[in-house]
Amino acid sequence: MKLGIVGLPNVGKSTLFNAITKAGALVANYPFATIDPNVGLVNVPDPRLEVLSDMSNSKKIVPAVIEFYDIAGLVRGASKGEGLGNQFLSNIRETDAIVEVLRCFDDPNVTHVDGSVDPIRDIETINLELIYADFEMVDKVLEKRRKVARNDKEVAREVEVLEKVHRVLEEGKSARTLSLTDDEKKLLKAYQLLSNKPIIYVCNVNEEDAADDGKSNPYVEKVRDLAKGENAEVTIVSAKIEYEISELESEEEKKDFLEMIGLEESGLDKVIRDSYRTLNLISFLTTGEMETRAWTIKNGTKAVDAAGKIHSDISRGFIKAEIVSYDELVDSGSLLNAKEKGLLRMEGKDYIMKDGDVVNFRFNV
Secondary structure, three states, rough: OOEEEEEOOOOOHHHHHHHHHOOOOOOOOOOOOOOOOOOEEEEEOHHHHHHHHHHHHEEEEEEEEEEEEEOOOOOOOHHHHHOOHHHHHHHHHHHOOEEEEEEEOOOOOOOOOOOOOHHHHHHHHHHHHHHHHHHHHHHHHHHHHHHHOOOOOOHHHHHHHHHHHHHHOOOOOOOHOOOOOOOHHHHOOOOOHHHOOOOEEEOOOHHHHHHHOOOOOOHHHHHHHHHHHHHOEEEEOOHHHHHHHHHOOHHHHHHHHHOOOOOOOHHHHHHHHHHHHOEEEEEEEOOOEEEEEEEEOOOOOOHHHHHHOHHHHHHHHHEEEEEEHHHHHHHHHHHHHHHOOOOEEEEOOOOEEOEEEEEEEEEEE
């Protein structure tokens, strides 16, 4: 999973990136401090892995991983090449979802590129740049594809969908506001439309507002109202707190620190959880003496396709999947006990995987 962290200059984007990846991205109080995208790999926290590892005496634990891309701050006119516009747009096309960091705190010592704090205006600025860039691309594609469509039914169908998107973009609305069928979504996938990518709004707040999940922050409330209309996630994070957490050595220290400031989980955990929900992802688990591992798949994935996530040969030679739910396995105390209780099931190719399924695939090639 690739997430692009975007935002206007000086909203706390690179500070947040540093905190969650410890990658040491340059942090500076002036626009365009980030020129090339910094990339950081982050393990997805999953306490189930530790439990399964102890049960199996695994030699190692391999969690799922998220790639975070810290992409250059953009300004009004990016779609026309202003600032680092074209570079920004090409970088963001490669991501699965957009994590848009919004400044929701006042601080006279930190300049704002537009002169004042207004997260709704910032959202509109970024959204419009994505819409403009998509509109120009779709416009050019339609000009070429309409000619071919006269003699090709498949291309004609593609043109029909692109014209639908073109009309919405022309109205200044994001492509993701369109209601599309699964077939129409497949047709659009190749174009990697920027305004069609799922979005998570991350409100960067001060420490006090982080403790009450931004409930008393007027900037956050405005973002939440806007997000409802887009069916988008809103995550409350204090980049300053996340940085302080990243400086702590042990998990115990991090847990104590969070309790001290009144938080149940870190902002990173929230961003990851909301990203999984936004992208409709789940994890299935494998465990044994060699390793215990989490595998990320789309919700609704069939067993045979999940097997292919591990190795194409397992999918090709799929026979059966031995499955027990994580909760049932833990309640049983061991795989042997789960089997004796009849909780270990044999599932076929078309079984729909569930989050927390502990699996052993049987195959022959």
